[in-house]
Amino acid sequence: MIKICSRFFSSLCGLLFLAGASAQSLEVTYLANAGFMLKSGDLVAIIDGILERETYGMYAALPEAVYADLLAGNPPFEEVDVLLFTHEHEDHFQSAATYNYLQKHPDTLVVAPPQVIDRLGIDNDNVISVWPEQGEVLEHNAGGVQVELMQLSHGRRQHADVENLAQVVHLGGFTVLHLGDAAMEEFSFGTYDLGQRWFDVVIVPYWFFKSAPGQSIIKRQIKANHIIAAHIPPAELDEVKAMLAKDWPDVIVFDDTLDTRTF
Numbered sequence: 001m002i003k004i005c006s007r008f009f010s011s012l013c014g015l016l017f018l019a020g021a022s023a024q025s026l027e028v029t030y031l032a033n034a035g036f037m038l039k040s041g042d043l044v045a046i047i048d049g050i051l052e053r054e055t056y057g058m059y060a061a062l063p064e065a066v067y068a069d070l071l072a073g074n075p076p077f078e079e080v081d082v083l084l085f086t087h088e089h090e091d092h093f094q095s096a097a098t099y100n101y102l103q104k105h106p107d108t109l110v111v112a113p114p115q116v117i118d119r120l121g122i123d124n125d126n127v128i129s130v131w132p133e134q135g136e137v138l139e140h141n142a143g144g145v146q147v148e149l150m151q152l153s154h155g156r157r158q159h160a161d162v163e164n165l166a167q168v169v170h171l172g173g174f175t176v177l178h179l180g181d182a183a184m185e186e187f188s189f190g191t192y193d194l195g196q197r198w199f200d201v202v203i204v205p206y207w208f209f210k211s212a213p214g215q216s217i218i219k220r221q222i223k224a225n226h227i228i229a230a231h232i233p234p235a236e237l238d239e240v241k242a243m244l245a246k247d248w249p250d251v252i253v254f255d256d257t258l259d260t261r262t263f
């Protein structure tokens with residue numbers, strides 16, 4: 001459109017361009033735990049959302065009927081371009097469920113760290129293993145969904161060996177940052193200068209809001225139009241919502257699977 005804009009038509013073209021831009025929106029749908037579906041236009045990504053089983057005695061799975069719809073490709077799961085996974089812990093990635101999904105939807109791409117891909121046990125061109133160096137950002141175009149991948153440590157102790165991929169998902173001109181289970185280590189965030197960037201949506205584990213190191217990261221390293229608190233055990237949902245309403249009133253919390261916010 002820009003190319004055909006002569007000086008004479010520039011104001012009209014500007015209006016058309018604005019109208020086109022405003023028609024595009026981003027839908028964020030809560031699935032379970034830290035799992036979300038992101039949609040804009042024709043592009044659909046699911047991140048950490050193929051969850052058949054509850055985990056660790058506290059984290060939610062998809063309700064049975066929703067899981068069945070996901071596997072069958074019923075609404076709202078008709079056209080999923082890419083499955084993204086931040087790390088191999090089973091509250092984010094369940095290998096059998098993901099394997100079963102891909103048997104039914106072999107055209108859906110997968111982008112994940114090597115530990116996830118190894119456990120998935122599928123070796124074809126649609127399954128992409130990505131592991132950047134510390135401080136390096138790798139980019140991948142997955143079916144039109146552009147993803148930036150960076151390693152943010154899961155922690156120094158018992159999870160030191162877990163490959164955690166924070167991901168910036170670009171759809172329809174929007175950017176969504178999902179941290180996975182990034183540890184609350186400010187230097188790790190500083191490596192990527194995340195505080196110098198502005199995101200449309202950032203998905204943050206809820207414990208960041210409850211501790212001094214996490215609060216400092218949110219204030220200094222996360223700049224976003226909308227922040228979503230995720231990974232909330234259902235048994236703690238009311239308590240977490242009360243804490244956020246008091247101290248972080250702008251932070252978004254989803255109550256139920258398939259609840260959707262449009263930005």
Ligand SMILES: [Zn+2]
Pocket residue numbers: 087089154181
């Ligand atoms: Zn984890």
